[in-house]
Amino acid sequence: MFLGIDVGATWTRIAVADRDGSIVKKVRIPTPREGNELSLVEAIIEVLGKEFRSYMDRIEAVGIGSIGPLDLSTGSIVNPPNLPIKRIELGKPLLEHLRRPVYVANDCVAAVWGEYLYGLGKGLENVVYVTLSTGIGGGIIVDGNLLLGKKGNAHEIGHIVVDSLRRLRCGCGGYGHWEAYCGGANIPRFATYLIERWSLGTEEKRSKVYQQYLEGSIRTETIFDEAKRGDPLARKIVEEINRVNVAGFESVINLYDPELIVVGGSIALNNPELVLEPIKGIEYGRGALNEIPRIEPTMFGDDVVLVGAIAIASNPPKNLVKKLRYLEQL
């Protein structure tokens, strides 16, 4: 059996599964926001003792799909933008405790590996996973090879410069990145930018989004909820978000020539008609030069990274293993 761990900014989810990826038991705990570099591993070990004791003897390996940025050589999270702890150790201390292989990977890298092994990507050789969530991330398999790159970051598709005029700044500090416009954390700023440049009519000013704008507190959820109800201002904002999302997906198609793009993340999964449909409607010729691949939501829903972590545990990609130097201790 295999253990999969999905480390998110809010929740850490843990599951045991069979070799075929089917989950036998899963538990989630809040990701510690206080403490030191070992607090997360200590919390995980506690849960393993309490909830997974009966499986532990049979665990062959552990896979972790984690928020980044990661230092793969030690298997740790370094300066995560969404957590107050500066360095979080994962791979090394967990391996020392469990005396079993512990493979750490970026969350989207894990997700695409899960889709490739257990999901819609089974049997394909060119698969991209894109998450539209708080941030925008990707995991990429080309010709059957998982892309990692020099430091393991060859998949930062959220940081494609989609706007060479660089109207907005990204959470990473860069300008004009896809995520700066369409990442859930940045959508309120993009909406504010748009509202301040549009001349709005009376009806649009009645929008709940406009009220939140006046109060300086636009919420991403409100934009999508109001757009669903037909609110004209919210719909106009969503149109602009979609315009940038389509540009991002067209670049992904041109850059990786995939057979399949699997889409995950709350913004995509919660808004199939508003957000997913325009992406699925991408046509050859307008911005996409390569053949349009299948574009589908993940079949694993919220579990996509967890399933990916299990896939990483059961079939660790060779080029990933090479980068996880702490494994040498085994």
Place this chain on the structure above:
Amino acid sequence: MFLGIDVGATWTRIAVADRDGSIVKKVRIPTPREGNELSLVEAIIEVLGKEFRSYMDRIEAVGIGSIGPLDLSTGSIVNPPNLPIKRIELGKPLLEHLRRPVYVANDCVAAVWGEYLYGLGKGLENVVYVTLSTGIGGGIIVDGNLLLGKKGNAHEIGHIVVDSLRRLRCGCGGYGHWEAYCGGANIPRFATYLIERWSLGTEEKRSKVYQQYLEGSIRTETIFDEAKRGDPLARKIVEEINRVNVAGFESVINLYDPELIVVGGSIALNNPELVLEPIKGIEYGRGALNEIPRIEPTMFGDDVVLVGAIAIASNPPKNLVKKLRYLEQL
């Protein structure tokens, strides 16, 4: 020995080289602009008979780096935008004639393979080649794997959407692509677009570029030549070109996390200070999220694709060979 062939829109260059990539003899012929799908192969065979007869017995394999788009399964060029012939057969008829392996690859794919084997990329695992020329193209190696993708087009970096406002249309029909602004063939249109939106002063209107604009015949060369001489309008246009080039290179850094980017193509190589310097000046944080790689001009100059074709012949990438179905005839 190995035969390398660089098929360009204007010239086809042929060379024999040793296993270490050193060229023993090279010849160039005009790429036929008339005739049928076999005219190019016939011209190549004629040159081989005339100029390379004494080497032919010792040739182990042939590598071709060609303009695209390519149909790798038959090794042919299909609907090349810069040639009047609709389909040009290469791999199959040449293999039938020479009875030796003939490997066909995209020109930039060949170039990056040449840099990896014989050039600045020797000993590295993550190398990107970018050409700034009539068009913008790339070849990419991540974790030692050459990226090809479903149809062999996982490297269309010239078609990253850098402008989600989609101000300009690309030669491929898409909108907002990097190449639509900075490809040599499109620079006159980008310059026209800018001139029509700027309010120009008297001095700027004295520019040779402005005179060409009035005549509807801006030339890319004139822009760079005049900018070198300090012409203020030409310099302003080059600044805008550089702004988009920098966005493109930042995306490449974020997407592939390379150790090295090698730059080739006439626009880059002829304008080291005007075009290359701003790219080499890319800094972490402004748009690039990953560590900034070395960015260097190719040491092979105009021969970069030819050297790449030789590299493809001497060490054919496994995933490329799998796609060249016509090789089964051997």
